[in-house]
Amino acid sequence: MGAARKPLTPELYEALHEGLAIPAHPLALTAERKLDERRQRALTRYYLASGAGGIAVAVHSTQFEIRNPEIGLLEPVLRLAAEEVEHANLDRPFLKVAGICGGMEQTVLEAQLAASLGYEAGLLSMGGLQDWSEEELLERTHRVADVIPVFGFYLQPSVGGRILSFDFWRRFAEIEGVIAIKMAPFNRYQSLDVVRAVMESSRCGEIALYTGNDDNIVTDLLTTYRFKVNGEPVEKKIVGGLLGHWAVWTSKAVQLLNEIKKIRSDASLAASWLTLGIEVTDSNAALFDPAHQFHGCIPGIHEALRRQGLLEGLWCLNPEEQLSPGQLEEISRVSRDYPHLVDNDFVAAHLQDWLR
Numbered sequence: 001m002g003a004a005r006k007p008l009t010p011e012l013y014e015a016l017h018e019g020l021a022i023p024a025h026p027l028a029l030t031a032e033r034k035l036d037e038r039r040q041r042a043l044t045r046y047y048l049a050s051g052a053g054g055i056a057v058a059v060h061s062t063q064f065e066i067r068n069p070e071i072g073l074l075e076p077v078l079r080l081a082a083e084e085v086e087h088a089n090l091d092r093p094f095l096k097v098a099g100i101c102g103g104m105e106q107t108v109l110e111a112q113l114a115a116s117l118g119y120e121a122g123l124l125s126m127g128g129l130q131d132w133s134e135e136e137l138l139e140r141t142h143r144v145a146d147v148i149p150v151f152g153f154y155l156q157p158s159v160g161g162r163i164l165s166f167d168f169w170r171r172f173a174e175i176e177g178v179i180a181i182k183m184a185p186f187n188r189y190q191s192l193d194v195v196r197a198v199m200e201s202s203r204c205g206e207i208a209l210y211t212g213n214d215d216n217i218v219t220d221l222l223t224t225y226r227f228k229v230n231g232e233p234v235e236k237k238i239v240g241g242l243l244g245h246w247a248v249w250t251s252k253a254v255q256l257l258n259e260i261k262k263i264r265s266d267a268s269l270a271a272s273w274l275t276l277g278i279e280v281t282d283s284n285a286a287l288f289d290p291a292h293q294f295h296g297c298i299p300g301i302h303e304a305l306r307r308q309g310l311l312e313g314l315w316c317l318n319p320e321e322q323l324s325p326g327q328l329e330e331i332s333r334v335s336r337d338y339p340h341l342v343d344n345d346f347v348a349a350h351l352q353d354w355l356r
Contacts, residue, residue, distance in 0.1 A: 005148055005177055008095075008120055015093035016180060017208045019221075019239035020053025021257045022097060023246040024061040025081060026301055027073070029315040035073055037080065039311060042354040044084035046310060049350055050251035050343070053240070054095030056123055057081045058110075060159070061244045061301060062099065065317040075113060082117045097151055097242065101125040104140055111147035121179060123151045123242065127160035134168040138175070145177030151242070152181035153212070154194055159294055163190065169197035173207055182242045183220075184212025195225045199234050209238045214245045214284045218277030221260045222269060237264065244297065245284050248304040251343040256280075279338050286330035289323075296324040303331055308347040310354075 008016065025047070028039035047055050057078055058066060066073035078098055085096055098114030100107050100122040111122050124144055126137060144150055152172060155161030161184075172178060181198065183191045191213060198207050211220035220238045227234055246253040263269065287304060289296035299322055305311040314323065335342055 005146055006115065006120075008149060008179065009093070012093045012095060012120060013179075015053060016095060017239060019208075019257060019261055020095060021051070021240060021246055021250070021254045022054040022056055022095065022210070022242040023047050023052055023250050023253070024059045024242065024244040025055050025057045025077075026247050026298070026305065026311070027062045027066065027077065027317070028311055029313075029317070031313060031315060033315050033317060033319075035076060036312065038355060040077065040080050041084050042351075043305070043310060044081045045088075045354040046347065046350075047250055048085065048088045048090070048094075049354070050346070051254040052246075052250055053093070053254075054097055054242075055081055055085070056097040056099060056242050057119075058114075059097075059099035059123055059125075059244075061247055061298060063298065063317050064101065067102075068317075071317060074110070075117075078114060078117050078119070082119065086118070095120055097121045097123050098148075099123050099125065100144060100148075101127060103129075104143065107140055107144050108147060111144045115148045120149060121151045122148045123153050123182065125153050125155060126162060126164065127155050130162055134165060137164075137168070138171055141172060141175055141178070145175055149179045150175070150177055151210075152178055154181065154183050154185050154190065156184055156186040161185065164193075166193045166197055169194050170201060173198045173201035173203055178203070178207060180208040180210055182210045182212040183238070184214070186213055186215050188216075191220075192225075195236065195238075196227050199225070199227050199236050200229050204229075204234065204236065208240070209236060211238050211241045212243060214243055214288055215281050215290070216277070217241060217243065217245065217280050217284070218256070218260070218273060221257065222264050222273060222277075224264075244301060245280075245287065247301050248287065249341055249343045251346045252341050279341065283334040283338055283341055286327065286334040289327055292324040292327075296322065296327045299323045300327060300331065303328065304335075307335070308344055309351050310347065
């Protein structure tokens with residue numbers, strides 16, 4: 001478990017920079033709030049069959065409580081997902097990303113665990129570290145990057161993140177072993193800080209940018225970002241997404257990203273893409289519950305998966321995490337109004353095989 005960082009294979013590196021759809025993996029529980037291994041494996045099979053380019057496990061959607069000693073699910077959920085990916089014997093690159101959080105010692109231990117289970121990258125959360133200096137956060141990143149390639153993560157303050165300076169991201173981008181950054185501040189100004197910081201760094205071409213801005217998915221993926229660096233124009237794109245939103249209706253999300261990759265260099269983009277972007281954001285509002293400060297975001301994901309038969313119920317490890325008032329009706333509305341975003345037929349055709 002003390003081995004040095006293992007770099008991505010050339011095939012996986014190329015796929016990461018071309019753009020992957022990476023759903024954030026939920027946690028399947030029984031009514032007794034115990035791990036439902038059958039449905040946990042079925043979810044991973046669903047993402048694999050949908051054509052996703054990776055999965056992110058032990059992240060927010062998987063519920064941070066899995067790390068509590070009395071629950072002890074961090075290793076089991078990471079292992080189950082890794083086993084299913086291995087059993088799938090895919091003929092395409094696939095990136096296994098493990099969520100990593102906590103203080104200096106905990107993050108290194110989690111990175112070592114993820115690497116030992118065959119994960120190729122760690123999504124490093126800055127959440128819950130409000131009293132840490134930016135210098136300390138950078139040192140923590142260096143230590144994790146010594147163990148496993150790092151997927152940076154700018155998390156919105158409303159769910160435990162914090163505002164980080166342009167200088168922080170500029171220095172973060174210089175860390176050898178940082179391979180990508182997920183931007184999820186749900187804020188245009190802060191997202192631009194990350195893009196510009198990476199573009200001004202010496203590792204601009206080595207770091208892939210990913211959206212985690214569930215409120216702005218399509219526009220993020222369609223935009224070419226252009227800044228002057230040392231007086232010369234430099235361009236970069238947000239190439240893919242690592243998203244809780246893509247944990248549901250995943251085959252449609254993969255189709256969406258593939259279509260965007262085909263047309264995103266077209267200077268005369270049709271205005272219909274902007275309309276589609278609003279439809280995706282409207283759907284996300286129903287699932288992620290910004291009307292109630294995102295209180296119902298995990299149960300919202302669960303409800304969409306429950307309707308398709310992938311999950312049995314909405315149970316979370318924290319019994320307080322439940323749908324907000326009116327959220328059920330909102331999920332029904334967007335499911336009805338945007339059938340082109342929903343993959344019920346795809347799931348119905350394969351569900352029994354995934355639940356085998």
